[in-house]
Amino acid sequence: EKKLIIAIDGHSSCGKSTVAKDLAKKIGYTYIDSGAMYRVVTLFAMRHNLISEDQVDENKLAHLISEVAISFQYNNEKQRHETYLNGELVEDEIRNMSVSNNVSVIAKIKFVRDKMVAFQRELSKEGGVIMDGRDIGTVVFPNAELKIFMTADVEIRAIRRFKELKEKGEDISLDEIRENVKKRDFIDENRDESPLKKAEDAIVLNNSHLTPAEQLDWIVDQMNKVG
Numbered sequence: 602e603k604k605l606i607i608a609i610d611g612h613s614s615c616g617k618s619t620v621a622k623d624l625a626k627k628i629g630y631t632y633i634d635s636g637a638m639y640r641v642v643t644l645f646a647m648r649h650n651l652i653s654e655d656q657v658d659e660n661k662l663a664h665l666i667s668e669v670a671i672s673f674q675y676n677n678e679k680q681r682h683e684t685y686l687n688g689e690l691v692e693d694e695i696r697n698m699s700v701s702n703n704v705s706v707i708a709k710i711k712f713v714r715d716k717m718v719a720f721q722r723e724l725s726k727e728g729g730v731i732m733d734g735r736d737i738g739t740v741v742f743p744n745a746e747l748k749i750f751m752t753a754d755v756e757i758r759a760i761r762r763f764k765e766l767k768e769k770g771e772d773i774s775l776d777e778i779r780e781n782v783k784k785r786d787f788i789d790e791n792r793d794e795s796p797l798k799k800a801e802d803a804i805v806l807n808n809s810h811l812t813p814a815e816q817l818d819w820i821v822d823q824m825n826k827v828g
């Protein structure tokens with residue numbers, strides 16, 4: 602059977618990674634989280650004090666970015682995909698609110714995107730990949746066999762994220778999360794480099810009122826239509 606590339610793009614916090622991981626598990630594909638890559642670069646930039654008030658010291662970052670090595674590993678015990686920066690486990694740190702607040706200004710930078718896109722293509726050489734992000738169907742894999750564009754009402758996304766972070770013990774208000782989600786969408790949709798938009802040949806999945814299981818069934822249906 603042909604090993605496809607499946608691109609899942611869409612708005613922030615609408616459950617792209619949940620459905621992507623579920624699908625990967627079900628069909629034996631590799632899941633690749635492109636957002637984690639931009640989060641790692643953001644964490645790296647923050648640690649080097651290169652971001653302040655939405656301004657990035659791009660010159661310094663351009664010099665330092667060659668020091669960033671990103672890798673992924675599946676943790677069997679925790680049953681989760683984990684992200685590493687230069688061999689250091691940073692999975693939890695890249696999901697916290699301060700990284701979420703800074704990531705979209707890092708993801709606007711062309712040399713950052715070029716490096717991430719090259720890595721994403723390198724990791725996908727063999728096919729059989731499900732990748733989620735913002736520009737996967739438009740820029741990274743314009744020839745992907747299946748492209749999904751996911752979205753959900755902003756209030757529903759904020760509430761889902763709120764519950765998730767609360768469970769992790771992060772002390773954060775629903776208002777803060779809603780603002781972060783809206784701000785990220787705005788920056789992602791309005792940037793010059795690879796803005797978030799639906800690829801012409803992507804199919805839309807609005808999951809505001811769908812369970813993860815229903816979303817998975819829907820995607821498997823779509824896959825059967827193309828494959």
Ligand code: C5P
Pocket residue numbers: 613614635636637639640704705706708709733734735736737785786789
């Ligand atoms: O998917 P996630 O929400 O973790 O992505 C974090 C941020 O990384 C997004 O808000 C966006 O700014 C950026 N991103 C991107 N292109 C991708 C994936 C993520 O610009 N392919």
